[in-house]
Amino acid sequence: xxxxxxxxxxxxxxxxxxxxxxxxxxxxxxLLAMGMFCSYVFMDVLSPIKDLLQSTRGWDSTAxxxxxxxxxxxxxxxxxxxxxxxxxxxxGVRFTALLSxxxxxxxxxxxxxxxxxxFQGSSLQEWFTTHLNYIPVFDELGVSPFYEGMPASAKLSAxxxxxxxxxxxxxxxxxxxxxxxxxxxxxxALAMGSEMALARLGVATCMIFSPMFANLGGVPDVSRSVAxxxxxxxxxxIMFIVYxxxxxxxxxxxxxxxxxxxxxxISDLGKILSSxxxxxxxxxxxxYYSAIxxxxxxxxxxxxxxxxxxxxxxxxxxxxxxxxxxxxxxxLVVAVTAFAGNxxxxxxxxxxxxxxxxxxxxxxxxMGYQKQSAGAIFAVFPLLAVGITPILxxxxxxxxxxxxxxxxxxxxxxxxxxxxxxxxPMFKGNAVGGVIVAYVTILVLGAxxxxxxxxxxxxxxxxxxxxxxxxxxxxxxxxxxIGLWLFPMLIGKVLTSTNTDIEAQVAAGTMSxxxxxxxxxxxxxxxxxxxxxxxxxxxxxYLKIVDRKKHLGLELPNVTEPSAEKVGVEExxxxxxxx
Numbered sequence: 001x002x003x004x005x006x007x008x009x010x011x012x013x014x015x016x017x018x019x020x021x022x023x024x025x026x027x028x029x030x031l032l033a034m035g036m037f038c039s040y041v042f043m044d045v046l047s048p049i050k051d052l053l054q055s056t057r058g059w060d061s062t063a064x065x066x067x068x069x070x071x072x073x074x075x076x077x078x079x080x081x082x083x084x085x086x087x088x089x090x091x092g093v094r095f096t097a098l099l100s101x102x103x104x105x106x107x108x109x110x111x112x113x114x115x116x117x118x119f120q121g122s123s124l125q126e127w128f129t130t131h132l133n134y135i136p137v138f139d140e141l142g143v144s145p146f147y148e149g150m151p152a153s154a155k156l157s158a159x160x161x162x163x164x165x166x167x168x169x170x171x172x173x174x175x176x177x178x179x180x181x182x183x184x185x186x187x188x189a190l191a192m193g194s195e196m197a198l199a200r201l202g203v204a205t206c207m208i209f210s211p212m213f214a215n216l217g218g219v220p221d222v223s224r225s226v227a228x229x230x231x232x233x234x235x236x237x238i239m240f241i242v243y244x245x246x247x248x249x250x251x252x253x254x255x256x257x258x259x260x261x262x263x264x265x266i267s268d269l270g271k272i273l274s275s276x277x278x279x280x281x282x283x284x285x286x287x288y289y290s291a292i293x294x295x296x297x298x299x300x301x302x303x304x305x306x307x308x309x310x311x312x313x314x315x316x317x318x319x320x321x322x323x324x325x326x327x328x329x330x331x332l333v334v335a336v337t338a339f340a341g342n343x344x345x346x347x348x349x350x351x352x353x354x355x356x357x358x359x360x361x362x363x364x365x366x367m368g369y370q371k372q373s374a375g376a377i378f379a380v381f382p383l384l385a386v387g388i389t390p391i392l393x394x395x396x397x398x399x400x401x402x403x404x405x406x407x408x409x410x411x412x413x414x415x416x417x418x419x420x421x422x423x424x425p426m427f428k429g430n431a432v433g434g435v436i437v438a439y440v441t442i443l444v445l446g447a448x449x450x451x452x453x454x455x456x457x458x459x460x461x462x463x464x465x466x467x468x469x470x471x472x473x474x475x476x477x478x479x480x481x482i483g484l485w486l487f488p489m490l491i492g493k494v495l496t497s498t499n500t501d502i503e504a505q506v507a508a509g510t511m512s513x514x515x516x517x518x519x520x521x522x523x524x525x526x527x528x529x530x531x532x533x534x535x536x537x538x539x540x541x542y543l544k545i546v547d548r549k550k551h552l553g554l555e556l557p558n559v560t561e562p563s564a565e566k567v568g569v570e571e572x573x574x575x576x577x578x579x
Contacts, residue, residue: 015253018250019182025182025183025191026191027246028246029194031239031240031242031246032239033194033195034235035101035239036175036198036236037198037202037236038232038235039168039199039236042108042164042232043164043202044202044203045210045225045226045228046068047068047207047210047298047299048206048207048211048300048378049211050297050301051517052222053222054516055513055514055517056221057153058513059153060496061491061495063151063492064154064492065492066145066150066158067154067157067158068161068489069294069487069489070162070485071168071484072169072481073165074163074166075166075169075477075478075481076478076482080166080170081173081474082478085173085473085477086471088174088177088471088473093181094248097175097178098241100168100170101233101241102167103164103170104233105167105234105237106164107165107166109230110159112160112227112230114160115157115226117221119152119153119156124156125152125153125156128155132146133149165481172473173473173474173477175195177473178243179191184461190393191393193450197382197450198386200446201382201386204331204379204381205379207375207381208327208328208379210228210375212321212324272464272471277547277554278460278464278472278475281460281463281476283479284406284456284536286482287483287532288406288409288452288456288533288536289452290480290486291533292445294491298488301517302522302526303374305522306420306434307374308434309372309373318367318372323367324371327371327376330364331379333356333357334364334386337353338353338354338357338383339386340353341354342387357387364380365377365380377438377439381445383443384444384450396455397557399557403540405451405455406452406536407537407544409452410534412444412447412451413445413532414533416442416444417527417530418526418530419441421523423441424437460472460476462556487529491525491529494525494528495520495525499519502516502520503516
């Protein structure tokens with residue numbers, strides 16, 4: 001008598017799907033994540049050169065904030081994100097991924113043209129100068145994306161950013177839905193956290209390279225930075241096209257007809273909106289993300305205003321472009337070794353990778369200090385998150401505690417913004433001390449941000465039916481977009497209203513635009529962001545209470561038992577008799 005082992009991963013006779021293969025589903029994740037990486041680069045490509053926009057294009061803080069807030073204008077007020085969710089539920093992941101990539105590329109191209117020299121002095125510039133100064137209804141409500149006196153380049157840039165914003169938010173809900181499709185019942189929190197960790201390396205990439213391209217050749221030109229982002233969005237489009245074919249093969253294997261099954265009904269929205277858990281998660285999302293994404297757009301300028309950087313001589317080694325490439329390679333070493341260390345089987349290999357990551361991080365930070373670059377300093381934002389995201393993702397997948405993670409993230413968020421507001425300014429004039437405080441706080445802020453994708457997004461499938469997940473994500477993103485529209489503008493207005501002396505000196509000609517752009521006091525803007533963290537903390541605590549009472553399952557693990565275990569044993573053994 002002999003024994004043969006039967007695959008316990010699935011019931012006998014069930015065809016192995018593409019997503020059952022680890023390499024395939026992680027490849028699909030990589031394609032989606034790379035697409036989002038490129039979009040994240042473009043999303044913040046102007047953030048590290050806010051000072052150059054003021055000195056070369058005449059954008060003050062109000063113009064910059066209004067333009068940055070325009071990214072979500074159509075999503076919020078024309079309800080494009082709601083339509084995007086309907087498109088996603090009705091047309092499927094692969095179609096919506098291609099559509100989002102094309103929309104992003106069109107908007108980015110318009111944004112680039114607005115900042116080129118070709119636009120300056122053109123008839124189009126004249127048109128934008130004399131038009132869009134008053135938008136009926138929107139002006140009365142105080143939500144217009146334009147205003148009288150707004151530079152023409154900022155207006156056209158805002159138009160492009162609106163279109164790009166439609167595409168990038170559509171891509172966001174599409175990627176979330178795609179991950180659910182490929183990873184449901186598996187390591188979904190790890191997948192979502194890993195996707196966001198890679199995507200957020202895009203923030204570091206634009207912080208490092210945007211200033212370099214803008215200052216290439218010693219002549220500032222902000223359009224070069226935007227062109228860099230446009231090229232990356234072309235690469236994102238290629239990633240989505242490759243994913244299209246993988247997703248189609250999966251549907252062909254499984255017999256799923258995502259585009260035709262379970263058509264969207266208006267009544268489905270009622271099911272989502274009637275869920276208290278959904279509303280608490282949505283409010284947590286808008287509060288938390290409003291304290292992070294708008295801050296990213298001002299973070300480099302905030303550092304420039306609180307740390308006294310010493311201009312480098314043109315012949316200095318640290319002023320060369322080669323240093324930027326070297327530093328970026330070191331940053332990738334930090335990210336790759338930190339991420340890979342979580343999956344090393346042998347203890348020696350694991351500690352070796354983590355050790356190399358820490359040493360590389362120290363070298364990166366030292367080079368950032370030597371470069372005297374605020375962009376290089378803030379680029380460490382996602383690095384700690386890359387290392388701890390797999391840990392957090394696996395913990396939520398196998399142990400649960402997603403709501404508790406959100407509470408912890410809120411506490412760290414509050415601490416970081418208050419440190420930027422009150423502690424960092426105390427070190428102004430102390431170059432080394434200020435840089436150290438900045439590095440530590442930025443790393444912790446990035447770590448707190450990694451708690452959200454690992455805990456919040458995987459919780460949504462527990463709150464709504466599978467067939468309306470796309471609409472649920474769209475609603476959450478729409479609510480989130482209200483904050484992402486509002487707070488960039490609010491930060492700009494707070495900076496203007498609390499720095500009236502700077503505005504007066506510029507108007508009087510006693511202070512140049514270059515000096516003014518790095519002289520703002522950010523205290524009250526940062527206090528406002530810290531208050532968002534306090535509100536998120538209170539809602540997170542209430543969510544834990546609701547989860548305990550209503551048994552929403554937010555504190556439960558994501559990984560379910562393999563289906564074979566329901567019909568057999570964990571590793572079935574079937575006896576066969578040799579005759």
